[in-house]
Amino acid sequence: MFQRLDLGHGIGLRAKHFARFLEERPPVDWVEVVTENFMADGGRPIAVLEKVRRDTPVVLHGVSLSIGSVDPISGTYLDDLERLVRRIEPAMVTDHLCWGSHRGRYVHDLLPLPYTEESLAHVAGRVAAVQDRLGRPILLENPSSYVAFRDSTLAEWEFLSELCARAGCGILLDVNNVFVSARNLGFDPISYLDGVDPEHVGQFHLAGHADKGRYLLDTHDAPVPLAVWDLYREALRRFGRVPSLVEWDDHIPPLEEVVAESRRAAAIEAEELAPALRRAS
Amino acid sequence: MTLAETQALFHGLVTGEIPLEPPVLEQCFTGTTELPAIDRVAIYRNMYASRLVEALRETFLNLARFLGEERFAALGAAYVAEHPSEHHDVGCIGRRLAGFLRAHPDPERPDLADLAELEWARNEVFFAPGSAAVGDEALAEAGAKARLAFAPSLRVVVTAHDAAAVWKRIGAGEPVDPPAAGVSSVSVWRRGFDVVHCALSVEEASALRAAREGETLEVICEFFGAGPDAAAEAHAAISSWFAEGWISGVHRERAG
Numbered sequence: 001m002f003q004r005l006d007l008g009h010g011i012g013l014r015a016k017h018f019a020r021f022l023e024e025r026p027p028v029d030w031v032e033v034v035t036e037n038f039m040a041d042g043g044r045p046i047a048v049l050e051k052v053r054r055d056t057p058v059v060l061h062g063v064s065l066s067i068g069s070v071d072p073i074s075g076t077y078l079d080d081l082e083r084l085v086r087r088i089e090p091a092m093v094t095d096h097l098c099w100g101s102h103r104g105r106y107v108h109d110l111l112p113l114p115y116t117e118e119s120l121a122h123v124a125g126r127v128a129a130v131q132d133r134l135g136r137p138i139l140l141e142n143p144s145s146y147v148a149f150r151d152s153t154l155a156e157w158e159f160l161s162e163l164c165a166r167a168g169c170g171i172l173l174d175v176n177n178v179f180v181s182a183r184n185l186g187f188d189p190i191s192y193l194d195g196v197d198p199e200h201v202g203q204f205h206l207a208g209h210a211d212k213g214r215y216l217l218d219t220h221d222a223p224v225p226l227a228v229w230d231l232y233r234e235a236l237r238r239f240g241r242v243p244s245l246v247e248w249d250d251h252i253p254p255l256e257e258v259v260a261e262s263r264r265a266a267a268i269e270a271e272e273l274a275p276a277l278r279r280a281s
Numbered sequence: 282m283t284l285a286e287t288q289a290l291f292h293g294l295v296t297g298e299i300p301l302e303p304p305v306l307e308q309c310f311t312g313t314t315e316l317p318a319i320d321r322v323a324i325y326r327n328m329y330a331s332r333l334v335e336a337l338r339e340t341f342l343n344l345a346r347f348l349g350e351e352r353f354a355a356l357g358a359a360y361v362a363e364h365p366s367e368h369h370d371v372g373c374i375g376r377r378l379a380g381f382l383r384a385h386p387d388p389e390r391p392d393l394a395d396l397a398e399l400e401w402a403r404n405e406v407f408f409a410p411g412s413a414a415v416g417d418e419a420l421a422e423a424g425a426k427a428r429l430a431f432a433p434s435l436r437v438v439v440t441a442h443d444a445a446a447v448w449k450r451i452g453a454g455e456p457v458d459p460p461a462a463g464v465s466s467v468s469v470w471r472r473g474f475d476v477v478h479c480a481l482s483v484e485e486a487s488a489l490r491a492a493r494e495g496e497t498l499e500v501i502c503e504f505f506g507a508g509p510d511a512a513a514e515a516h517a518a519i520s521s522w523f524a525e526g527w528i529s530g531v532h533r534e535r536a537g
Contacts, residue, residue: 036370040408042434044474047411064369070285077369102292106366107329108336108374111291118284147310147321151282184321186313214316215324 002137002170004202007057007091007243009266014248017255018048026259028056030091032245035062038088039080049088057091059203059245060084061172064106065130067140068099068113068123078133085134092203092243094139094172097123097160114149115159120166127167139202141172144180144209144218155187157195170202173239175232176224180209180216189231198239206232206265207247221250224261229268236272244269282309295325296365333361336371341378341400343451344393359385372408375401392460395440396447402436402469403476409434411471417523419531425499429492429522430530436469437481437489445480470527485518492522 008029013021015037020026031052038046038060052058064077085093098110113119131137140163142156154162160171173196182189206229208222224232224246236242246261282290290309293299301319312318334357338345345353364377379401382394412432438444443465450457466486469478481489488504498519505515522528 037372039370042410043408043471045408047474064371066369070288074369080369099288101369102288104367105292105296106369106371107292107295108332108366108371109295109325109328111288111295111325114282114284114287116284122284146324147312147318149287150309150311151287184316214320217324 001168002139002164002200002202004170004199005091005243006241007059009262009269010057010059010243010245011258011262012061012245012247012249013052014252015045016252017258018044020255022048022051024255025055026255028259028262030057030059030243030245032059032061032094032247035060035081035084035093035095036064039084046087053088058088059092059094059243060088060090061141062093062095063110064100064108065095066099066101066106067095067126067130068097068111068119069101070099070122071101071103073126073129074101078130082134085136092139093134093136094141094203096143097140097156097163098143110143112143112145112147112149113159115152115154115156117153120154120159120162124163124166127163127169131167131169137169139170139172141174141205142177142181144174144177144184144216146184146215148185155192155195156181157192161195161197161200164197164200171196171200172203172205173201173235173242174205174207175235176205176207176209176228177218179228179231180218183216190234193231193235193238196239201239201242204232204235204239204242204244205247206244206261207249219250220247223257224264229264232265233268233272236269241269241273291322291325294322295329297326297330297362301326330358330361333357333366333371333374336374337361337378340372340375340404341397343448344396344400347393347396347447347451347457356382372404375404390460391462392440392442392444392447395438395442395444395465396451398440399438399444399448399467399469399478402438402467403478406434406436406469406471406476409471412529414526415523415528415530417520419528420498420519420523423498423531423533426497426533428495428497428532429501429528430532431493432470432527432529434471435527437486437493438467438469438478439486440465440467443480445478448478468527470525472525484514488515488518489522 010030011028013031013033038049096110100107178189178192206224207220210217210219244265248258303319306318310318334354337357360381366374379394379398382397387393410433442460445467466481467478484505488501492501502515505511
């Protein structure tokens with residue numbers, strides 16, 4: 001059964017920052033890496049990760065588990081994932097509530113699911129199977145969505161909550177994705193937060209997006225926008241202290257800028273969760 | 282629609298196997314006046330193509346530089362249509378690109394397949410398992426019947442054109458000569474975490490192939506000929522294999 005950890009504030013560690021991260025050991029409490037980039041047996045990425053892991057907690061964040069696909073779960077993928085989990089002993093193993101493969105062909109995207117009872121039963125069974133294989137709970141992230149399905153009968157937050165109840169997994173709540181999907185699909189992001197059980201939330205993601213006029217595109221290529229920081233504050237008020245991560249995957253700035261965003265998240269958390277000051281009478 | 286039907290439709294729309302047409306789309310997806318379902322699905326379709334082309338570009342940096350943005354994107358789209366990704370790691374998407382370029386050669390640049398093969402080998406070497414290198418003192422102790430074991434990260438690429446020269450010129454931003462046919466062997470390996478490669482002489486390439494196939498040192502040396510400098514050349518070449526970390530073991534002749 002999933003239980004929230006107290007990890008603090010982390011950043012997504014990307015190849016561009018490997019050397020400086022190892023040299024400077026910036027003030028971050030943990031790092032997240034994209035699981036699939038470290039599944040190879042050798043080379044620089046896994047060697048760097050093993051060094052980082054010696055004194056910094058690592059979270060493995062997958063993009064290709066394809067937990068919602070009607071394809072069988074890839075045995076090769078699970079073998080690689082299990083081997084990496086044993087090697088790195090990550091603080092958390094996370095992936096996305098999505099699917100990305102069909103008949104063995106990968107689109108390398110996080111495609112949304114129709115939120116139906118059929119999908120729920122299907123995903124819950126697969127989450128349980130993955131958790132049994134890894135011997136630990138996983139967390140699933142809400143995707144950014146641009147489409148909604150006629151057949152959906154549940155809101156995404158209802159689907160995720162019920163999934164956690166059935167499968168014992170946790171939610172990686174991507175605050176930016178809630179914001180992006182809310183704008184694209186026309187729901188209230190506050191209703192989303194209100195609909196999630198705090199006990200299920202194990203991690204927050206924060207990132208930037210691009211305004212394309214008619215829709216928001218989840219780009220991870222810019223600072224966290226003010227509106228997402230505001231939603232983060234709302235999330236903190238509801239869910240309390242949750243390990244928070246800043247992601248930056250494109251147009252990646254110098255390491256200190258990513259770290260500064262993470263420090264900003266820590267400052268906002270301190271501000272929101274500090275006990276109210278009492279005025280001396 | 283069942284989940285399986287929904288995914289079959291969505292996958293086909295994203296990859297382009299199913300045309301983006303409102304009657305089909307609207308059975309499955311909802312839209313708004315501002316952003317109809319067809320435009321919403323098109324977001325995923327556009328991202329599919331650009332993501333895979335970008336993944337190819339990261340692996341085939343010099344091929345992409347040579348072709349330029351537009352030609353490389355067209356090549357990538359044609360390649361992905363014929364060879365969709367079958368691996369969970371998007372970095373594996375390019376493993377058939379050299380073969381694709383051989384099957385669909387550019388009439389003016391038939392050497393592009395060789396360039397792609399070299400860049401793919403460099404990519405494989407980057408991620409290959411490491412191994413402990415053996416020093417050449419082991420060579421001094423080895424008998425003529427000894428055999429060599431090679432690091433799993435070593436690759437030898439045999440091409441129909443001088444891909445290494447083309448790769449170097451593109452990387453340096455220099456004009457690339459017209460392709461000239463001629464078999465070329467290039468070794469690719471890791472020095473620390475850096476991937477390096479170098480062209481091999483015909484003699485060294487033959488000797489290295491024989492060595493990797495398990496021939497003895499005695500046989501390997503024969504590939505350097507019988508001239509007055511042959512022994513020195515063989516010794517220099519084999520010593521360099523040790524110095525570069527290609528050798529992971531020396532198996533001595535078993536006592537009879």
